[in-house]
Amino acid sequence: MYLNLFTVLLAAFVLVSALPGEASAAAPFNFTAGLLDKTLAASTQAQTNRIHSLQDELLTLQKQEEEWDHSITLQHNQNKEALTALSKQAKTIDAAQLAKLEEEVLRTRERYKPLLSRYTAINKQIEDVRPLKNKSLNTMLRIQATALKIPAQLARADIQSKEKAHRAAKDKASKATKGLRERLDDINPTNVQIKAKMSAVQSSRKSLSPLWSAFKKSAKKGDATGVQSTLSSMVSLLRQVNDEKQRIYKLETSVRDKLATIKKDTG
Known part of the structure; x- marks a missing residue:
């Protein structure tokens, strides 16, 4: 059970950890002094x-992208921490209770063990001496067996009760693990989207890089x-990038909310 839980949590963690660095931040466009002087001198006022x-x-747009990168990375790292805490909580609490x-x-x-071993041994002796037809020995053994019968029954009942409680706890933990697995599975598609x-x-x-080079050549x-x-x-493409990063951030907050709900329900 714990191996399955660990596998599920590990798979979720790998997906949550998939975001590299500062959310794919790129080198800023650096408009150096005088870069456009020649162009502007030859341009019309409208141009x-x-x-x-x-x-x-x-x-x-570049500034907005930096802000999105920061927000995405911050939320992404918080999601990783939440998943790690959830993994530790699930394994520790269940393990302690079952142990x-x-x-x-x-x-x-x-x-x-001594009582049940003694009771089993006496009953075996009764069977062993039966062919001897020794009435006094048989009577003595049966008296001992009768005296131990109820204590032995109570002992077995106590053992069965403890075993039943252990099985019930294992079943409950197994159901909780299955529920956690299903809820983590609900998060995985979101991480795949991210x-x-x-x-x-x-x-x-990558498409911005050749455009920037072409811009500098034209300038x-x-x-x-x-x-x-x-x-x-470049403006059109960077606007698309920011729109996509905004969607990524919303997906990260969706992961955050799902993890928070799972933590609340299992805490």
Whole structure:
């Protein structure tokens, strides 16, 4: 049972741990002084206004992405801590209770062992001496067996009671483990979604790199059209990245809420 529970918790932990580093944060776009001087000098007023607007929007989106990265990473790490605590709580509480009941069974068996062994031995002697037809010996043994019969029955009943309590606790723990497994399974698809979205974000982020290179080349040439085009594409792509990171954060909070509910119900 504990191995199955550990396997489930480990699988959930692996998925929860899938987020790398500071939530796929990328190097910031660095608009160095004078980078756009040549371009702006050759631009119309409308182009200049548009380039400034796109530049400001890109920097704003970049700042928002940093904030999303921080929020996602913070929540993600808290989720890992919550899952670790849940794992420890489940294993420790169940193990202590079952170990105590198992120890009671062993102690009870040991306590009654001499009595039950004696009762079994006397009944065996009765069977062994039966062919001898020794009435006095047979009577003496039967008196001893009769004297031990009720204590032996009570001893067996006590042992069975302890064993029944242990089995009931094991069954209860098994059901709790199954319930926990099902609830953790409910979280796993969300973690899979997070992992898939992070992969998509990383892919989009890779697309930003050549756009940034193309932007710098256009700026170096003073190509206002190229600068405006690449800035516009970067803004559009980074906006998509932020939208996706917002969804990732919502998924992380969904995991948080589910873990909190499980902790409350099993605490």
